[in-house]
Amino acid sequence: MKTPPFTRPLFTSLWLSLFLLLPAWVHGAPPDLTAAGVIATINRSATYNLGATGLRGWIYLSGGAGNTHGADGTMTGESRQILVTVASAPGNAVLAVDDVILGAMAANSGTVPLFTSDARKAFGAAIGEAEKTGAGTLRVKRWRAGTVTDENIPMAIMGDYTATAPYNCDKSQLILANARNKLVSQLLANSNFLTNDWSGAISALALLAGVQPGDPDYATVQTRLQTYARARATAGPQPVGLPIWDWAYSGLFLAEYYLATGDANVLPGINSYTLKLAQSQSINGTFGHGPSTLRPDGSGRRMGIGYGPVNAVGIVANIAIVLGKKALLAGGQTIDPEIDGAIQRGSDFFAFYVNKGPIPYGEHEPFISGHSSNGKDPMCAVLFGLQAGRAAETEYYSRMTTASYKGREYGHTGQGFSYLWSAMGANMGGALAVAEHLKPVRWHLDLSRRTDGSFAYDGAEQFGGGSTSDGTYLGASGYYGMNATASYILTYSLPLQRLYITGKRDTPADPPPLTLDAPTGAHAVAAANFKVDCPGFTIAQLITSLSDYDPVVRHYAVIEVGK
Numbered sequence: 001m002k003t004p005p006f007t008r009p010l011f012t013s014l015w016l017s018l019f020l021l022l023p024a025w026v027h028g029a030p031p032d033l034t035a036a037g038v039i040a041t042i043n044r045s046a047t048y049n050l051g052a053t054g055l056r057g058w059i060y061l062s063g064g065a066g067n068t069h070g071a072d073g074t075m076t077g078e079s080r081q082i083l084v085t086v087a088s089a090p091g092n093a094v095l096a097v098d099d100v101i102l103g104a105m106a107a108n109s110g111t112v113p114l115f116t117s118d119a120r121k122a123f124g125a126a127i128g129e130a131e132k133t134g135a136g137t138l139r140v141k142r143w144r145a146g147t148v149t150d151e152n153i154p155m156a157i158m159g160d161y162t163a164t165a166p167y168n169c170d171k172s173q174l175i176l177a178n179a180r181n182k183l184v185s186q187l188l189a190n191s192n193f194l195t196n197d198w199s200g201a202i203s204a205l206a207l208l209a210g211v212q213p214g215d216p217d218y219a220t221v222q223t224r225l226q227t228y229a230r231a232r233a234t235a236g237p238q239p240v241g242l243p244i245w246d247w248a249y250s251g252l253f254l255a256e257y258y259l260a261t262g263d264a265n266v267l268p269g270i271n272s273y274t275l276k277l278a279q280s281q282s283i284n285g286t287f288g289h290g291p292s293t294l295r296p297d298g299s300g301r302r303m304g305i306g307y308g309p310v311n312a313v314g315i316v317a318n319i320a321i322v323l324g325k326k327a328l329l330a331g332g333q334t335i336d337p338e339i340d341g342a343i344q345r346g347s348d349f350f351a352f353y354v355n356k357g358p359i360p361y362g363e364h365e366p367f368i369s370g371h372s373s374n375g376k377d378p379m380c381a382v383l384f385g386l387q388a389g390r391a392a393e394t395e396y397y398s399r400m401t402t403a404s405y406k407g408r409e410y411g412h413t414g415q416g417f418s419y420l421w422s423a424m425g426a427n428m429g430g431a432l433a434v435a436e437h438l439k440p441v442r443w444h445l446d447l448s449r450r451t452d453g454s455f456a457y458d459g460a461e462q463f464g465g466g467s468t469s470d471g472t473y474l475g476a477s478g479y480y481g482m483n484a485t486a487s488y489i490l491t492y493s494l495p496l497q498r499l500y501i502t503g504k505r506d507t508p509a510d511p512p513p514l515t516l517d518a519p520t521g522a523h524a525v526a527a528a529n530f531k532v533d534c535p536g537f538t539i540a541q542l543i544t545s546l547s548d549y550d551p552v553v554r555h556y557a558v559i560e561v562g563k
Helices: 010-020 119-130 170-189 198-210 218-235 243-261 264-280 311-330 337-351 376-385 391-407 416-427 431-448 484-492 518-536 539-545 551-561
Strands: 055-058 082-087 100-106 137-144 147-154
Touching: 082 119, 100 119, 119 137, 119 431, 170 198, 170 218, 170 484, 198 218, 198 243, 198 484, 218 243, 218 264, 243 264, 243 311, 264 311, 264 337, 311 337, 311 376, 337 376, 337 391, 376 391, 376 416, 391 416, 391 431, 391 518, 416 431, 416 484, 431 484, 431 518, 518 539, 518 551, 539 551
Parallel strands: none
Antiparallel strands: 055 082, 082 100, 100 137, 137 147
16 A cells, blocks of 8 residues: 555654755755756756656755745756756757756757756746647757757647637547546556555546547546445455545545446445444544544544544545435435534535635644645635535635645645645636636646657655656656556546546536636736735735735735835
């Protein structure tokens, strides 16, 4: 079984965090990779996938005391060079390990300009341009042992993102098809691919969401999902490891599986997971890594024990209870009163943060310093978007999620849950909301994609690069066992709306879908930039911002007015 995140000894995370807070002089300025002897000094343990080029590369990370590079998305903002650390096709035709990329553009001729801004973002944007119909060539400025030349890398034509991507977008559909085929090939090649834990349940959700009738191997995939679902249902929630992680995602998968297939064999298992989660919730509606326990006062109320509340799993557990009840009702089952009580407690707890700020780690004050909740605000958008009578909460969390794109790569233990949940959360505000959320990070989506259609996971404590299991370009890549390709399939399959967490609705819809309009979406995008923009605002503009819808905007308006 894969070890869930947040399980490393506390001192390990503390040391990593302290490293990120070291004075700027310890981190130093970006090295000039073309200077004599510098390349030999580079630590290559953490690198970045460089899109569907067959390349991985080392890119300078900014640091310094009290830095906000993660929340602001500026961790590689000072970089102007990329050191090639892995080279395979098609990039290895012109680039080799220890070459340095000094610039990139979409063209097959002409002089390539040097990077003048974040090299990683510029390279990702150039890939997107090169993949457009009629382009097909990524031209790079290569430094090799003192000689600088401009070289061409042939790229597969993918088309361009539409303004509404991933909806009504041929490129998004092609990306989904390639990723789906890759995940299915992994499933067919390994009888144990769907592991009996939270990460296996996520892969199963991705297959359920992204493989539809008419797709290659559809029938075989459904048979494998049936076998997996029935086995998970029969086994029920097991008290091993840090069980809430496995129970939450397994319960979520089983509920979605039943609602998609009507396989009554899994109903007893859904009841078991849903009730067990309800009985494992604390009196406040939160969850820790493990189940709560009855208070010794005989009140019948439960309290969390051990480590304390962890909202990154607690919100998913609450989603699983909500969808578990929905599946049980659809199957004609009787609902235990403890399930309704748990839904009320969990929803009330996370509704508390509406209009106050992003969801924190546990039972803490709002994380008001930015929109980067590492997937927790998006989870709440899904939690409330699935419930009738929670329109205000759904709007709030979908708007906060739409504004969270700058902090996409920021979070404790890594950014796996941000990549998994963010698009699904924005989607609870409608197609326009998720399109506005993804537009500013298309460079990152294209940078994370690989030549075989799979995706790489790059991330670290707070922020940083990553690696593959064997150091190769196409080596296994994921977040604590979570398949990176599976998480991106759940983003690109949103238009299919095959799951309730990806936008499926009943007929008639209850609750009705929320659709944020264009001005609201534009406001969310602007809110993401308010911290950077507000120093140039007039006092009148700042005073107006004190009553803004977004609490993060209000927070920074107060700070700026007080200067």
